[in-house]
Amino acid sequence: MREGAGVRFNSASFAGDRLGWAVGSAGRIYTTSDGGRMWFAQRSNVISDLFDVKFISAAEGWAAGSDGTLLHTVDGGVHWFAETSNVSHALERLCILDQTHGWAVGFGGTILTFGNATAPKLRR
Secondary structure: OOOOOOOOEEEEEEEOOOEEEEEEHHHOEEEEOOOOOOOEEEOOOOOOOEEEEEEOOOOOEEEEEHHHOEEEEOOOOOOOEEOOOOOOOOEEEEEEEEOOEEEEEEHHHEEEEEEOOOOOOOOO
16 A cells, blocks of 8 residues: 555645645645655644645645644644644634734634734724
8 A cells, every 4th residue: 555545635735836745634744845746744743634734935834633733843844843722623724824924714613813913804
């Protein structure tokens, strides 16, 4: 069986046209440096399903998933660190603009901001 077979992948993010990451079930994270021809496993240190991944550079990225899982890397995924989200709901999507503006959204109306991010004001 080839590596990654049977993994349900949920999201991918690329920094440029060659360097990318994909996340999926059971905390699986894979990376590519050749535009997706070959993928290699990274160690997330979690078993929660991961639903989204976003990279703002070749080094810095975030992943979000079930049970409020929020992961962060500053070395291209060589090391992933769990960040405290203080929620138990699944975090399904990320919007990361830069190092100081980011949001995670998920079940139960969950909206998290991190960095110096603030929620946008809604207009009528």
